[in-house]
Amino acid sequence: MNRRTKIVAVAAAVLLTLGAGGIAAASVDEAPAPAAARAAVSEAAALTGTAKLYRPAGDDITFTFDAHLAEKDRQDPMKATGTFRFSHYKGDWGGYAKVKVDCLTTGGKVAVVSGVVVETDVKEFKKARVGVTVHDDANGDRLGYTWMTADPKKDKVPPCISGAPFEKVKEGTGDFKVVPWEFVYPTE
Template sequence: TEAAALTGTAKLYRPAGDDITFSFDAHLAEKDRQDPMKATGTFRFSHYKGDWGGYAKVKVDCLTTGGKVAVVSGVVVETDVKEFRKARVGVTVHDTPGGDRLGYTWMTADPQKDKVPPCLSGAPFEKVEKGTGDFKVVPWEFVYPTE
């Protein structure tokens, strides 16, 4: 079993036709339950419209979940967008039956100059395109010391 996980893929809703996709494969092993910074995996995002756009692949460095909300962060290891090269970014996902939602750090932080700490992201303000969200969040339960 896993202590926490975030998996799945979705496209963001954009009435202007932008193709924005997020995919997650992030995991926290049971043996690492008390240390979310031992999370492993990757996530990807891309944004294209016409001849413009780019993508990034991120190596996970932290994963926390609570209920149906997950926050994952990591360092960009592959991209064709210079602003994201080697930047730490974070994403928040809300896995909800009414339509998944998503938020990310680069909405308010410049990936080239703002240092995003691990396990940090913004509120899930974006809506996913109807029929595309298949995010699955495995809730994390921190084990509190009894003494």
């Protein structure tokens, strides 16, 4: 082999070795973090899932949640993100709403989420803030909402406010999951 060919071959071998080393280093850096590190980047609170409400008259009422509070925002539930949707239909009557989350608090298996309606076909709900409470219970999920007692057209609902979870979820439809929020109290 002539000198020029040897230099090219050695250079290629060095580049391949460095490239493989770089890939190996990148792979080590991208390996799953230990459990303690994963816990440090977990959510501070969350409410997810879908359920239909129980109504003996046959109404089709569905709630779906995808609300989250990032760990970095643990102390400020008004930095929650996500959406929730609800719909109520019976025969040819009904409507739906999509809500942009503006607050999420949870305690144990209970969550309160509020937000502003960003999409709807019900004029009373346009741009209204609404709140929903969910109780994630193994014996049957329950749900409550602000428009039971507040008129979305004229009553101003504050963030993080809703009614008690008085509605029963239709058996076999509830898959709510509440990640409990833990407020960190100042020590000084």
